[in-house]
Amino acid sequence: MIRLAIAEDHQSLIDGIELLLKYEENISIIGTANDGEKLIDIVRLKQPHVVLTDIRMPKIDGIAATKIIKKEFPHIKVIAFTMFEQTDAIEQMINAGASGYILKNSSLEEVLNAINVVSKGETYFGKNVNVNAINKESSTKKKGKLTKRQIEILALVAQGKTSREIAEQLFIGVQTVDTHRKNMIRILGLHGKGELLRYALEKKYNF
């Protein structure tokens, strides 16, 4: 009997999976959550064998939640169930310790299949999930690693704040903020006026 926990902010989808698994003899749903915080609570309390989780969720996102779960309970298998097919998202999820990755435009049958496969200790990746591209990319070039401070500033850039406003908020000089911006632009390989804002907004939206 596989003990399963589900985290997904769309209750309708949870309902659908529950309906499907009601008649599955070897899987029991031991808890469901609409956000990452609740998921971690459930995992700590009931320790499932497999966790099926969305990436974009309130409070704690799926990537962060997976990291926490894998740190505390390395034996628990995590499957990402999301609409993001960007290599960036897949990579982060794998690095967080996920054993599987399936897209929401897959069938429920595939979801069921993935749960069974990862519970045996294997990995499962959906058809549209190109895992090969990931390893090559992340092993050769390790671009895009920002520091804490840079991410902090990037978040404020995403909020539409100017360098001056960011400087005031963080109690640092405007030119320091500008230096951080320049460094981020270099690290991320961007060029042009609105590009950092663009990047910041996209990141924000993506997870």
Place this chain on the structure above:
Amino acid sequence: MIRLAIAEDHQSLIDGIELLLKYEENISIIGTANDGEKLIDIVRLKQPHVVLTDIRMPKIDGIAATKIIKKEFPHIKVIAFTMFEQTDAIEQMINAGASGYILKNSSLEEVLNAINVVSKGETYFGKNVNVNAINKESSTKKKGKLTKRQIEILALVAQGKTSREIAEQLFIGVQTVDTHRKNMIRILGLHGKGELLRYALEKKYNF
């Protein structure tokens, strides 16, 4: 017997709804689609009583699809089933002729309920869907109406193009593009450097 068509780009969710409705005596699913184009095909061929549709879909989005359906078959009831809770999206869907609007974080029970209600000619709006705010807002102030040319330019702004690049692409002067930008900023009530790009990117993302 209510004849239902479903359009939703996440197959898993369609599967879930199908499971739920399999045991419903008074509803039969006459077709499902993963994009707006397919939905319209199904509607033309099989003329359902009720259409349950997502907003963000490939090819033709839910708003455009609803307009087409309501124009050709005014008696067909459309329910929006989406994750967008912005008044903007709700407003556009209502204007397109939708009879209901429910969020994806609702339960499948609520979906079932909505289908039954709208099939009787009534309207159904989920708890988190604030319909009252819409009417007031759209009747009093009619802000944010951009012209074709402005939308064209805004789309290029969203692509990260500079005024100069936009001017070259559209065979007009740079200063003309700047004028359009200024007018859009005024009409949309924006202020500050990156705000138009911000707005453009958000719009792009939202539907």
Place this chain on the structure above:
DNA sequence: CAAAATATACCTATTATTGGGTATTTTTTT
């Protein structure tokens, strides 16, 4: 057809961001 709306274009000025540097202090890692 006349009026209104839209698209076009120019002017001046200000400001934020970018791009090129350099440099010091603090923190983290080895």
Place this chain on the structure above:
DNA sequence: AAAAAAATACCCAATAATAGGTATATTTTG
């Protein structure tokens, strides 16, 4: 403790975008 990384700050120059105007041709609407 020494080396590396990160955070801080400054300089100068170039450019894109915003903000305030005005103005004319074109298209759409009443």
